[in-house]
Amino acid sequence: MLSKFLSLLAWAGLYRVGLEILNAEAPFPRGSVTPSEAVDWTSRFMQQLVDGWVSQDGRQVAYSALEQSPFYTRNFPEFRSFLLSVDPARMQEAERKTFFINVYNLLTIDAILRMDSLPRSTLSVTQFWRRYGYQVGPYKLHLDDIEHGILRGNRAHPTSGDVMFASDDPRRVLTLPADHRIHSVLNCGAASCPPLDSYFASDLDQTLDTSMANLCRDGVTSINKSTIIISSIFEWFRSDFGATEQDALRFLATCADDPARSAALNAAADGKRRYTYYYDWSLNNGTVADRVKVSVYFESMCSDSIRFFKNQLYPVWQELRDIIDLEFIPFGKARATPTGTGDYEFQCQHGPVECYGNRVMSCAQNSLPIGTQVEFFQCMMTKPSPAFSGMECSEEVGIAWAPLQECAESVKGAAMLYTNGVRTASLRPWVNFIPTITINGIYDKRRLSVSLRALKSQICASYEGPPHQNCL
Incomplete structure (x- = not known):
């Protein structure tokens, strides 16, 4: 009863709790980015989250699956650090608006996942919108600061009547002209909130x-x-x-x-x-329980793998990504031998070049969100020499090549590839063809044959969720 009473007081602005800066302990990143690069990076980061853990209509977030994913455990810490190096005051008006729309939605999701357990609703969390914030460059900003102080032109809060930035507050430099349209894109974590999406400065007005x-x-x-x-x-x-x-x-x-x-x-x-x-304040919590688990065992220089990526996997991903739980296991028919020093020696079906390509892909598999993996691997597999196309494809996809190259040439990368070898060897029946595709952990000769020539029908037949428009 007390908690509910405090929540009501907080909603009216009559009770305040301490501000928790979610990236307060994040390390300051090396290097710097321009304002435009910061906006684009944040937009693409949000797009990756939407592609992987948000329902097709944008109304539900698979919070539990997201919390357990490498994207949240590895990529979100990078995002929190990245925010420390951004100076939003240097952004143009459209850039700043785009940036803070995406940051607001990301902060909402991050705040929900930082709780001990998922709340029934964000309204039930005392002072939710002033309790959680990010350090963005030199500015500490909670959710109300972003919504009312920046995106609503520092207009009064609708219930408390106070403004976020006083006349002497240095954050006033971030305030944008009020735009009523922002109410159609800010998601507060509730069922009645506008759908989640990613926003880009290049077409923000139209969107x-x-x-x-x-x-x-x-x-x-x-x-x-x-x-x-x-x-x-x-x-x-x-x-x-x-x-x-x-x-x-x-x-x-x-x-x-x-x-x-x-x-x-x-x-x-x-x-x-x-x-x-x-307004339905219940948490916009969804699930990926109905998603079809698709595991792809492949090699970087295998012609059959290349053909599968080009003709089956990539086009099917474009249509069905919201019902696919996809993972890649680059290794194929290689052999691995421990050296006794923590490193491994590999012999690959198509020679040492393929081994290097497999190492690059193993490092990408363990560091990039799945949507980016798909784009990166598709790019590599459609180049004349896939194994040596990592640098070119990293530029095309918009990711850093240096960390992947460093990983691929290290003991760490070798250990990742070896782990993929262990997974490949554990498949039953034994792997005798590459690529091998398992659907919900199951495959046999007949199912594999169907997946290689009609992956979409195989996935649609295995999907047990609500009817999907691309499976009809």
Whole structure:
């Protein structure tokens, strides 16, 4: 009861808890990035999260699966460190808006996962929006700072009435002109929040227009003879849509995509129709339990592996990525011999060149999120010499080559490749063809034959979740 009472006081801005900076202990990164590079890096990072752990409609996050993934345990610490080197004050207006929209959504997810257990809702967490923050360059910023101080032009908080940045606050330099469209892209971790996506500066205005149109459409969930049910976003932030509540209703009427809906909303603004507001605060928690586990055992120089990547895996990934739990095991028919010094010697089916390519891919497999792995491996496997295309493909995909090269030429990379060899050797039945593909851990000669020529049908047949539009 006390916790609930404190949460209500916190929501009204009448109770404050200590601010927890989630990257307070992160090491300062080496090197520097330009403002444009920082914005693009953050957008691509968010895209990787969306591709791997967000439902196709953007409404649910597979929090438990994300928390246990290498992307969260390895890549999120890198992101937290990266933020320390960013100076958002140097960004252009569109860049800063893009950057902080993505950072807000990433911080929300990070904060939820830093709790001991998943909350029923973010509203049930005392002072959630002022409790968790990031250090971004020289600025400490919590969620309310980002939303109300920066993206809403330092307008008053809708419930407490206070502003985030006082006149002498150095963070005022970050404040952007208010843009009502940001309410269509900020996700607060609730079922009624706008869908999660990644945003890029190059097309931000067009994307915001589309997102706002979707919020106008989805923000009126029911119209019947007695009552119109409207998203509470248009109640809390009515001042961002008009001077009065009636103005906000008329704004919603102008952007509605249905004449009957517009007429009903205009009638509500004129006091001729009843209306009420509603918001589902339950956590937008989803699951990847229904995803199909696809494991690909392959070699970097194998012509059959190259053909499979080009004709099956990559195009199927484009269509079904949201229902595939994909993993790569580069090793194939190689042999590994421990040297007794912690290193290993490898003999590969297509010679030493292939062994090097396998090592590069093993390092990528253990350091990159799966969406980036797919793009990187697809690039390598479509080059004339896949094993030696790592540098070229890292540039094309937008990742750093030096760490992968260092790993591939080290004992660490050899150990990663050896581990892949152990996994390959443990398959039953024994591997006699590369690539070998297992679906939910199972394969045999017939299933493998189908996967090699019709992977999509194999995955769709194994999928037990809700009907997928690309499996119909």
